[in-house]
Amino acid sequence: MRQKKEKTRFSHILSLKTGLNPNSSSLGANTTWLLVWSSALAIFGPVLSLAIRGIAAVRKKDKPGNT
Amino acid sequence: MDFRPEHFGGLLHLAHPRLLLWLDENLASVFKQDPGQDVCRHTELTEGGPSQRESLLGAPIEVHMNLSERCWTGCSHCYVDATPSGPVMNPARACRLLDLMADARVFHVALGGGEPLDYPALLEVAHHARKRGIVPNLTTSGTGLNEKTAFRLTRVFGQINVSLDVPPGQGDSFRSDLHVAEQSLVMLRKYSKNVGINMVLSRKTFRQLNKIIALASKLGLGEVELLRLKPGGRASSIYEKERITASQGIELLPRVLSLAIKYRTAIRMDCSLAPFIYYHRPNLDVLSFFNIRGCEAGNMLAGVDASGNLKACSFSPWIEGPAEHMLDFFGNKGAFTIFNELEQTLGEPCASCDYLELCRGGCRAVAYFLTGQASSPDPECPVVLGLPSPYVSLKTAMISWIGRSE
Ligand code: SF4
Numbered sequence A: 001m002r003q004k005k006e007k008t009r010f011s012h013i014l015s016l017k018t019g020l021n022p023n024s025s026s027l028g029a030n031t032t033w034l035l036v037w038s039s040a041l042a043i044f045g046p047v048l049s050l051a052i053r054g055i056a057a058v059r060k061k062d063k064p065g066n067t
Numbered sequence B: 001m002d003f004r005p006e007h008f009g010g011l012l013h014l015a016h017p018r019l020l021l022w023l024d025e026n027l028a029s030v031f032k033q034d035p036g037q038d039v040c041r042h043t044e045l046t047e048g049g050p051s052q053r054e055s056l057l058g059a060p061i062e063v064h065m066n067l068s069e070r071c072w073t074g075c076s077h078c079y080v081d082a083t084p085s086g087p088v089m090n091p092a093r094a095c096r097l098l099d100l101m102a103d104a105r106v107f108h109v110a111l112g113g114g115e116p117l118d119y120p121a122l123l124e125v126a127h128h129a130r131k132r133g134i135v136p137n138l139t140t141s142g143t144g145l146n147e148k149t150a151f152r153l154t155r156v157f158g159q160i161n162v163s164l165d166v167p168p169g170q171g172d173s174f175r176s177d178l179h180v181a182e183q184s185l186v187m188l189r190k191y192s193k194n195v196g197i198n199m200v201l202s203r204k205t206f207r208q209l210n211k212i213i214a215l216a217s218k219l220g221l222g223e224v225e226l227l228r229l230k231p232g233g234r235a236s237s238i239y240e241k242e243r244i245t246a247s248q249g250i251e252l253l254p255r256v257l258s259l260a261i262k263y264r265t266a267i268r269m270d271c272s273l274a275p276f277i278y279y280h281r282p283n284l285d286v287l288s289f290f291n292i293r294g295c296e297a298g299n300m301l302a303g304v305d306a307s308g309n310l311k312a313c314s315f316s317p318w319i320e321g322p323a324e325h326m327l328d329f330f331g332n333k334g335a336f337t338i339f340n341e342l343e344q345t346l347g348e349p350c351a352s353c354d355y356l357e358l359c360r361g362g363c364r365a366v367a368y369f370l371t372g373q374a375s376s377p378d379p380e381c382p383v384v385l386g387l388p389s390p391y392v393s394l395k396t397a398m399i400s401w402i403g404r405s406e
């Protein structure tokens, strides 16, 4: 099912486009940004999830009845 | 710096760095000189139109204008079927059309052809665009370029790309004078860093992708733009034989990203290649923020051919009218109907695709050529072909990994 979701806003800038398109036939998108951001997510994603896992483990430990 | 009010806030165009920013109302208000300034120049026209397109801009951000459909190179994949006797736009008419674009506050114009270097008034038209606050950009085969012209071109154009699909001496190409293209790149690069390669992907040239990126890196070029072969002009007769294969389509994005790292070169992919990006399910917010979009014909871009016909994009099979009427079309939800109503008219699997809003069903030129239907999903999209995704999205992987701690 197609998801309709709220757009993420980066402060007051809704989106951006870099460079100039010299091609007289179509609109070029710089895929390098995809790479940069995917890499950032790939690095921070596991760190974030590690932190969440850590918090989850501590909470489990603190629950009454757990030793 | 140039600002254009829009219904969501406004568009801010910066020359250095070369950026176009979509601002919300709050930030846009800083740039609005008069609070009552027209939020969207065509507000009256956009009301009550049949389309529900939310993202419709007041005018395109760029217009692609073919000054001439004359060319001596004879590439077999030429989508305008340029010949030595093709139509040419009168320079006075080209300047009048640029004036209209300036009135609509279009930011960029891409001048092409045919071979624009054979157009005697090319520099004059480009300077006129600059004078009216529009950044001109250029695509050329490089045929006939000399040092003096190279220098003069780099003074006025924002970005110049030379068409090259195969490095010289490396195999079958759509054109025969590959050395000319390489020499032109060397000449242009001497005077500007804003020079790049336009590479048309076919099943044969796909094998040369690594070599083209390596060449761009060796020559110190700013970017390579990859273009999908489109079924227009002479290319129609070779399209089905020459288009990239389904497996090449799947391989494209991972290959591009690894080449961008290896050669530290910016690689752009044209709008018609969007389904091959979305197939790998990249993050929607990242795509949307960096405007990695599919078909923006009739919204972010419009096309004008050498005969002065207005089209939603240069490849659109439909002529909308004389380009002199462009102000009636821009920002008008009732115009460019085939394109503006796609979100309502596209069938499955596009209708329920997560990427529909960005992709808009793939390339209309390809879809119409292959199916004869204006609102058919792009038949070459790997999702439309029903190919299983080889990648698990990062998000899904993360969620399942986090879930393991419960
Ligand atoms: S299914 Fe349709 S909307 Fe989705 S990526 Fe393919 S062509 Fe685009």
Ligand code: SF4
Pocket: A025, A026, A027, B271, B272, B294, B295, B296, B297, B313, B314, B315, B316, B362, B363, B364, B365, B366
């Ligand atoms: S029809 Fe759409 S996707 Fe195809 S080239 Fe034109 S703008 Fe791009």
